[in-house]
Amino acid sequence: MWVLPVFGLLIGIVLGSTLTFQIPLIYVKYMSIAVLASLDSVFGGIRSVLEERFDGTVLLSGFFTNALLAALLAYLGDRLGVDLYYAAVFAFGVRLFQNLAAIRHKLLLQYRSKKNRQLR
Amino acid sequence: MSRKWLVPITIVCIISGFFLSFQLKVQANNNNTNPLSQKNTNLVMLINDLEEEIKNQENIIEQIRNDLSNLENRPLPGNLPELQGQLKDARIIAGLTSVIGKGIVITIDDNSDGLKNNPQDDPNKYIIHYAHILSIVSELKVGNAEAISVNGQRLITNSEIRCVGNVILINTTRIAPPFTISAIGSPKHLAEIVTNGELDIMKSTNYPVTLEEFDEVIIPAYKSDLQFRYAKPVKEEDE
Structure with missing residues (x-):
């Protein structure tokens, strides 16, 4: 059941490495925020699936608005001379780790309960 | 599920x-x-390579100029010897030949002792700036110096004396202290004019400066390329 997302990831990687268009150096920063936002969405999605409170609309809308807002904030920070970029990186980074921790918890719990059931 | x-x-x-x-x-x-x-290492390498290339090119120019002068010095018939003489004079005026004559040699250096004694002070007050050299050279010109060189760089009509960060460029060559300024001209006259000018100011602020008069000062030729790509002589009837 996890085959399709992994397959999607592979398709994305192939697309990203074959498509060649230059983006100016100034926008590399915003691209990295987009990367973080998308990773955050992936792990957030997996977490919500495991916690059985998944909502596709929430996930997709959250992904796009988060990425756009983060990029906008970083841009605004550039204009104002405040490094809001780091705030976005920090926020996404923290969420990534939290999601990862929650996923690990859930998986561990599932594994243990399965084992217990088998033992009984 | x-x-x-x-x-x-x-x-x-x-x-x-x-x-x-x-x-x-x-x-x-x-x-x-x-x-x-990459911490600018590429740029530094680029600069070093280019400077190496400039040196090579200058050597080639020198060789060609030597060949040329050998050809020009052949005995010639007719009124050509007269033209030969004119050409030689023009070359001397342009600074394309090494010249020798009476003159003075000035050396100036950074006031490193002064900086050592006042480490908190602004180091700019103790180093030689391009303006010092520029002033001395201008004064030498006022004193009718016929040929001037700074650290072996012959000053000609298009020579620059320019500050680029912490080095000075003359004839687009980087030069560093101590600076030796040689000039050919009346030694007495030249010495008088600089000791009453920039050199005196520098002495009073404790820069190590020396001035010597010589019977024979050798000033090298201008080494680089000298081409007029834009300027053309105005024709008589156009004037």
Whole structure:
């Protein structure tokens, strides 16, 4: 059941490495925020699936608005001379780790309960 | 368990995979092209290479000029010897030949003792600036110096004396202290004019300066290329 997302990831990687268009150096920063936002969405999605409170609309809308807002904030920070970029990186980074921790918890719990059931 | 999550997660996975690999590629490219990431070593190498090339080219120019002067010095028939003489004079005026004659040699150096004794002070007060050299050279010119060189760089009509960061450029060559300024002209006259000018000011602020008069000062020829690409003589009737 996890085959399709992994397959999607592979398709994305192939697309990203074959498509060649230059983006100016100034926008590399915003691209990295987009990367973080998308990773955050992936792990957030997996977490919500495991916690059985998944909502596709929430996930997709959250992904796009988060990425756009983060990029906008970083841009605004550039204009104002405040490094809001780091705030976005920090926020996404923290969420990534939290999601990862929650996923690990859930998986561990599932594994243990399965084992217990088998033992009984 | 329903599978409604499968499609959205796949979409997000595609997008994030795309971003990931794209970003990786961009970063890999950046490391090769961004000079700042390599601490400017590329630029330094480039400069060193170019300076090496300039030296080689200057050697070639010198060889060609030697060949040329050998050809010009052949005995010639008719009124050509007269033209030969004119050409020689023109070369001396242009600074394309080494010259020898009476003159003075000035050496100036950074006031490193002064800086050592006042380490808190602004170091700019203790180093030689291009303006010092410029002033001395101007004064030598006022004193009718016929040929001037700074650290072996012959000053001709298009020679610059320019500050570029912490070095000075003369004839687009980097020169560093101590600076030796040689000039051919009346030694007495030249010495008088500089000791009453910039050299005196520098002495009073404790720069190590020396001035010597010589019967024979050798000043080298201008080594680089000298071409007029834009300037053309005005024709008589146009004037």
